[in-house]
Amino acid sequence: MRTDDATVAPMVEFRGVSKWFGTTQVLRDISLSVAPSEVVVVIGPSGSGKTTLLRCVSLLEEYEAGEITVAGEMIGYRIAANGERVRRSEREIAAARAKIGFVFQSFNLFPHMTVLRNVAVGPIRVNKMPREKAEAVARDLIGRVGLADKVDAHPVSLSGGQQQRVAIARALAMQPKLMLFDEVTSALDPELVDEVLGVMQQLARDGMTMIVVTHEMQFAHDVADRVIFMDHGAIVEEGDPATLLANPRSERLRAFMRRHIQGWARNLPQNPMTIERNP
Amino acid sequence: MLPEILISNFWLLLQGAERTLELSLATAFFSSATGLAAALLRTFGRWPFRIAVDVYVYVVRGVPLLLLLFFMYYGLPYSGIDVAPIPGGILVMSIYFGAFMSEVFRAAVEALPRAQWDAARSLGMRLPLILGIVVLPQAVRLSAPAFINTCILLIKSTSLVSIIGLSELTMVGRQIVERTFAPFQILLGVALIYFVICYSLSRLGRYAEQRMRHAH
């Protein structure tokens, strides 16, 4: 999946990104480059800044220092002739967000819309795609996440796993260059986790560039090209999953793994990535 | 013993009730429009608008409706402005209830989880679109119980415009009492009509609330 060719321009690049909430610094000089089709998994203890890192990529949070570029374009700001950082217009920011898929821990589907409408509304209203075409695209995506029989349902009548798959379809309908996943299985009952991870694994196989915040070590191990360990707003360690998860170098990652690994090793499923298909 | 005086005057009372409903409907419409605009300006406008809306809401909420009606009816003619009672009454009541409606809508917009905004933004939507298809459709549902509650207060408050000479339900009742000397029967009949209108509306509110709970 990963292209190690150094000449390929990165899909996402963080250069010295720092962010504060008031006086607390929550991102510390983050530098990270994600190649097209690469899958980067971000792990780290609660409060380490993982969510904030993802939210900055979509400018759902502002960042105060450094720059984040997606497909070569700086997110949220541009550098003026005098070297100053200038916030981009709302129009430009919205256009950049439209090309970045974001999947949230709590699904955040629109409760007053059907599944079909949830998925088609972005293409119709933002991308000005004709309704018939958008709905055809939406139906296809909903089918691909295994929910063809739920197109007319409202989110409230779906299980958490089904809602999260709709949320993934909704993001994909915008034809994003990049997908961000923020602990998308954390709010799910254990038996619903695999159906969502399965969809994500398929997406990775199809060559989507992905940054995935998760506590699912098995997923990190099987799907990630690279794992990033964050603590206190900084990247502490990074490497390929087999090496990093098996031989953590820093004491902080070792401590983190001790807390998470038992669960991981104990619960190793037979075949964790089978997509549960709806009958 | 049949309340014969009430029965023989019931048709008159119903005509008063019709005027009451007209006033209520017009006031509900204009105060909702005012309230929605004020709520949006208060939540999303620049600071001068936010302050203006705050001043409006706090001033109006701090002054009795009756006093505002007196201003319009007795005060304005002094400064050479004459307002006809019906449009004047509707105007004053709309300004008054607009302040309450603005709080109703503002609470509903603010009650919507931030996560809905995040989801809409992450799809590349901008403020007007987010308001139009994500926030307001949900806020309208969220505000239904408080909205209906305010409408009930509004309907009952129309009785105050009898003071400025509008022959709505309360005024008609008073006139009949003066003519027939049967205050008990007549006022009971007036109360009954208010009750039927407001009670139906409360039931409607309950129904809306329950439907809302099922739909979410």
Ligand SMILES: Nc1ncnc2c1ncn2[C@@H]1O[C@H](COP(=O)(O)OP(=O)(O)OP(=O)(O)O)[C@@H](O)[C@H]1O
């Ligand atoms: N809106 C906010 N205002 C102030 N502080 C915030 C805000 N959002 C997050 N923080 C703080 O920023 C830090 C990083 O939070 P963040 O949510 O990014 O962590 P996380 O790694 O995603 O944690 P978790 O695993 O619990 O989701 C935390 O200390 C948090 O308290």
Ligand SMILES: [Mg+2]
């Ligand atoms: Mg988080």
